[in-house]
Amino acid sequence: MITVNAASIAKVVQTRALHPERIGELAARRQQPHGLVGQTGRLLLVAADHPARGALRAGDNPVAMGDRAELLARMVRALDRPGVDGVLGTADIIEDLLLLGALEGKVVIGSMNRGGLAGTVFEIDDRFTGYDAPAIAAAGYQGGKMLFRIDPQDPSTVATMQSCAQAVDQLAAHSIMAMVEPFISRRDESGRIRNDLTTEAVIRSATVSAGLASTSAYTWLKLPVVDNMEAVLAATTLPVVLLGGEVAPDQGAQFAAWSKALASPSVRGMVVGRTLLFPPDGDVESAVDATVELMTA
Template identity: 55%
Template sequence: MTNYLTREATTPDLTDEQWDRLLEVRATDPTAIARGYATRRRPEPLLSTKRTLFLVAADHPARGALASGGNPMAMADRRTLLARLVTALENPDVDGVLGTPDVIEELLLLGALEGKVVIGSMNRGGLDGATWTMDDRFTAYDAASIAACRLEGGKMLLRIDDQDVLTADTIEGCSIAVSELAALGLISMVEPLPYRFEDDGRRTLLKDAKSLARAVTVASGLGTTSAFTWLKMPACDDPEVVFGATTLPCVVLGGVPSADPERDLKDWGRALVQPTVRGLVVGRALLYPPDGDVAAAVASAAAVLHAAHSARQI
């Protein structure tokens, strides 16, 4: 039987002291989390001095999406996940993290979020593989807790399937969240993804320009104001059309990693040069690279972001 939780010697790990301390605080001092939120040194401004934003994403486990590459349990090992996140955040080009409360609080306790941008993930209810997967209801941070925890903003998933009535509830929930965050002066990072329900029961992400541009326009109009709204969109074959459908600041979504990391980098690079694109948000593709070298994968992505931004300044 395959042991999918076995850690490879070449991948990042926490020391036994770090891990034991984290478990001890979790069990004996729950108020340490509130203290961590209250004393965390926040970044200023949201965009780095390079005028770009580079975040690592770690909200997949809360939706039950644990697979990466050929390992269906890749993100199930919390110690390794946290070690990979800490390694990524140690790169000075990484501005911060996007995650659910459990992951954010563990990184707080590990001291990994000082001076970093933190975006709280809000709706994780559409579990991966569930019959109700399109019901992306809000089950994590809300606007009030994001403000109380002194985070920089909230992220929401907006999967759009014209054949699924649950999409309407998600649109309404995201609209309310955008309005509530804006009223508090906080960023909304909306991830609108068009889907199609297939005859065999699968749902396919549509990455053609027409579908993605339509999703952009729907997300842009959510809430009582778009003043604080950012969009998180996948790379695609026609980024000029997709990212040209809005004036809102956008970040490129890393998405599900392919078997070819170099191809992923090239796809991101084509999107990153678009005028509305301000940065990159990547999770599994950087945290679980095929060779296990998280630091190198993060550095390569940072170089692509820097090159794209420099090209736009010429």
């Protein structure tokens, strides 16, 4: 098992400073996964692209994801568990994991648009500041993920929509999965963007995002678990992965909702970040194992 400690972090820093070419070499030599089926028949991915958007909160800790060594240690522990198939992250996270040797045989999804920084006036104008399709293809990764928030009151939405459509086309040209995470979003009285998690809103966001680009052949949707998921999943024939979402105080209720949604054959897996990496009791392994059990039920 890979150990993340002061010595291994120091080695990562030294390699980055003195031998940055090693990152490309490791990506090229990396053992590839066996498609997108997953060990349980469905994909379970650990997400850690939140820090690049300035979203560091997990539970009650506003900067839980701000300690990189701690975050990497938790990710490595999660990736080591049976049933965990890979990771979704920005280049800095993925390259740290490459240097630690944690991505052999794993599905890797590169996060593409992180320009909509949390809490900013330009948050909806979610520029593509992360991976692009050629970089994902060149590194031998399995897909690219994009966040697509639709604010009916913000004209910047259309720029993000167009950029997402172009990214879907570019990924499809490389025969690589495009993972689109859509929301209907609005600013509240304080100006903070809130996602509308009503059933109708999620259906609308799913149908709009499914229609992006000139082909949907390689498009998967990443959707939140909401009330009446049956209606949400009936809105599309595209493969769906469930969004784990925020750390819930009642983890049992959260797992029960996931289990119900996983009963649908449309659901091809889950992408879970803070809920697995920062569970209320701190036990990463138990949180991961409980999720894997849901996938196989």
